[in-house]
Amino acid sequence: MIDPASVKNNRRKFLQYLAASPVLAMSAREALANTAFELQTRPDDPYIWKPYDPNYIVEKPQDALDIFELEAVAHKNIPGAHWGYMSTGADGEVSYRANRQDQNKFVIRSRRLIDVRAADSSREMFGHKYDMPFFLCPVGRLTTYHAEAETGASRAAGRHNIAQGLATNTTIPTEQANKLRDKAGPVMFQLYQQANWEITKLIVQRAERSGCRAMLVTVDGTGNRKLSSLERQRRDDTRLCVTCHAVSKTNPKQTLRNPGGMAMFSEVPAALWEDNGARDAVTAEVSRDTLTWEFIKRLRDITKMEIFIKGIMDVEDALLCVKYGYGIHISNHGGRNEDTGGSTIASLADIAPAVKGRVPIFVDGGFYRGFDIVKALAMGATMVGFGRPYLWGLGAFGEAGVDRVIQIVKAEFNAALRQVGATSLKDLNPRMIHKAL
Numbered sequence: 020m021i022d023p024a025s026v027k028n029n030r031r032k033f034l035q036y037l038a039a040s041p042v043l044a045m046s047a048r049e050a051l052a053n054t055a056f057e058l059q060t061r062p063d064d065p066y067i068w069k070p071y072d073p074n075y076i077v078e079k080p081q082d083a084l085d086i087f088e089l090e091a092v093a094h095k096n097i098p099g100a101h102w103g104y105m106s107t108g109a110d111g112e113v114s115y116r117a118n119r120q121d122q123n124k125f126v127i128r129s130r131r132l133i134d135v136r137a138a139d140s141s142r143e144m145f146g147h148k149y150d151m152p153f154f155l156c157p158v159g160r161l162t163t164y165h166a167e168a169e170t171g172a173s174r175a176a177g178r179h180n181i182a183q184g185l186a187t188n189t190t191i192p193t194e195q196a197n198k199l200r201d202k203a204g205p206v207m208f209q210l211y212q213q214a215n216w217e218i219t220k221l222i223v224q225r226a227e228r229s230g231c232r233a234m235l236v237t238v239d240g241t242g243n244r245k246l247s248s249l250e251r252q253r254r255d256d257t258r259l260c261v262t263c264h265a266v267s268k269t270n271p272k273q274t275l276r277n278p279g280g281m282a283m284f285s286e287v288p289a290a291l292w293e294d295n296g297a298r299d300a301v302t303a304e305v306s307r308d309t310l311t312w313e314f315i316k317r318l319r320d321i322t323k324m325e326i327f328i329k330g331i332m333d334v335e336d337a338l339l340c341v342k343y344g345y346g347i348h349i350s351n352h353g354g355r356n357e358d359t360g361g362s363t364i365a366s367l368a369d370i371a372p373a374v375k376g377r378v379p380i381f382v383d384g385g386f387y388r389g390f391d392i393v394k395a396l397a398m399g400a401t402m403v404g405f406g407r408p409y410l411w412g413l414g415a416f417g418e419a420g421v422d423r424v425i426q427i428v429k430a431e432f433n434a435a436l437r438q439v440g441a442t443s444l445k446d447l448n449p450r451m452i453h454k455a456l
């Protein structure tokens with residue numbers, strides 16, 4: 020690859036050499052002057068005039084141009100260790116970065132001369148027509164980022180009629196979230212398998228009773244992860260977690276400041292926890308390392324909710340989902356659990372052609388702009404999730420910030436859909452996607 024900066028340097032050296040020559044002195048001096056002018060007025064990168072400033076703080080949600088401007092505000096507001104937990108990836112964070120960087124490896128070739136005035140962005144799933152083909156990913160304990168937490172996120176997603184995943188470790192139960200979402204349809208319940216089967220069964224059936232029609236079973240946390248960047252950021256925020264969050268007999272009021280995340284467990288009889296060698300949901304074990312396809316079958320037998328396997332990265336696993344009739348949720352947990360460097364968009368490129376539309380495919384991880392979502396759908400995804408971006412909105416301005424994130428992505432998606440020449444999601448197809456040169 021030719022580096023434009025070195026071309027410019029060589030040209031300048033050559034002109035300096037000419038300027039030193041008595042024969043060509045006048046013309047070379049002029050040329051040098053011209054070059055200096057050109058350098059001043061025509062920079063290589065137009066962003067040099069107003070580059071993205073990670074320290075720029077918008078004062079109101081409406082002032083944010085894109086979701087990244089909300090990240091800076093959230094960074095300012097959220098306590099260091101909480102920020103670290105949100106923003107970290109696993110180990111060297113190669114997967115985390117790859118999710119975003121690999122967006123550039125796939126490009127869209129737009130179609131022209133198509134009347135797109137009435138372009139339709141809606142997506143039907145689970146008997147509901149959503150306004151958009153994207154959703155808020157399940158994220159545990161949203162109180163960590165703002166007091167409006169799951170309540171604010173559910174209201175904002177409901178207002179915009181978009182889908183939403185609600186984590187096992189949610190601070191409001193599915194009944195409440197579904198009510199807040201109102202006409203936007205119920206949440207998709209995300210399941211973390213509990214060590215005790217009866218507890219697992221209880222929360223799954225509770226979600227279904229409350230109206231949920233889909234369950235995202237997260238299967239990508241089988242090892243012990245190392246959240247390096249969190250640990251580094253903790254060095255700057257040395258407060259002990261227990262000073263804010265511990266629930267103890269001597270200080271029961273501390274629960275007020277507990278990040279919560281136990282709402283789905285409130286109906287679990289104490290005896291079940293004891294049976295499980297735990298006091299409550301906080302001290303209970305999530306036993307992800309024992310997850311197998313047999314366990315998913317066990318779930319299949321106790322619920323009619325549609326099951327999506329969240330954490331699929333490999334074609335063989337995707338084909339097993341097809342075989343057993345489960346939806347596929349391509350995800351590497353936002354690069355938080357494994358660090359092999361594989362991006363979710365690259366997995367989507369392998370998986371979608373093999374699946375051939377036989378089961379729906381969700382994908383998340385680094386899809387942060389309208390064009391990213393258009394690209395994913397053209398490659399074969401049914402819906403696209405985003406995690407950190409709505410946490411930035413939440414941390415920045417609470418519910419109003421989540422609302423702004425959805426507004427921004429909605430507007431970007433609507434524009435992108437028309438820009439590529441699509442009149443509906445059906446027009447997006449793999450022929451539009453090319454590997455970047």
Ligand SMILES: Cc1cc2nc3c(=O)[nH]c(=O)nc-3n(C[C@H](O)[C@H](O)[C@H](O)COP(=O)(O)O)c2cc1C
Pocket residue numbers: 104105106118156157158159186187188209237329350351352353354355383384385386404405406407408
């Ligand atoms: C702070 C944080 C907490 C998360 N908690 C959960 C969780 O409880 N359950 C789950 O299935 N995924 C969880 N995820 C993963 C998200 O559902 C999603 O897969 C990921 O955030 C997508 O990547 P993105 O942040 O780049 O959009 C969490 C992600 C973050 C950033």
